[in-house]
Amino acid sequence: MMVARQRLRVGRTYAGRIVTIYVEDTHFRVTCEGAEISLHARKDQHPVTRWKAKIHAPKL
Template sequence: MINGQFIKLGPRHAGKIVTVVIEDTHYRILHGEDELAVRPRKNLGPISRLYVKGMGTQKDRQGSPDDKPSRKS
């Protein structure tokens, strides 16, 4: 999902890490130097937040130093 818009690439691209080039009127999805897809943008407003989701993108986070519980809990 990019800016609230679902982008389907198909099962053969599942698990690939891609680059999304955000242009004025469309998105270009690249894998290395190969262009996988070009999709028109439905929402032309500015993109103000970035959240990446997928296999290997979210690392286990430690809540506090030395794995101690925080004082607020």
């Protein structure tokens, strides 16, 4: 997934699940169902300007 021009990887274990991303001053915190699954350092301080998410359904 991409946040503020930075790619965040969380792993295939969480494919198809809804995750929450907390944007903090120095890092991004990714949680799923209340458990923290990854922590990514922010490379740049680009602002988060869009708050939309797309759920990609598998093609049948």
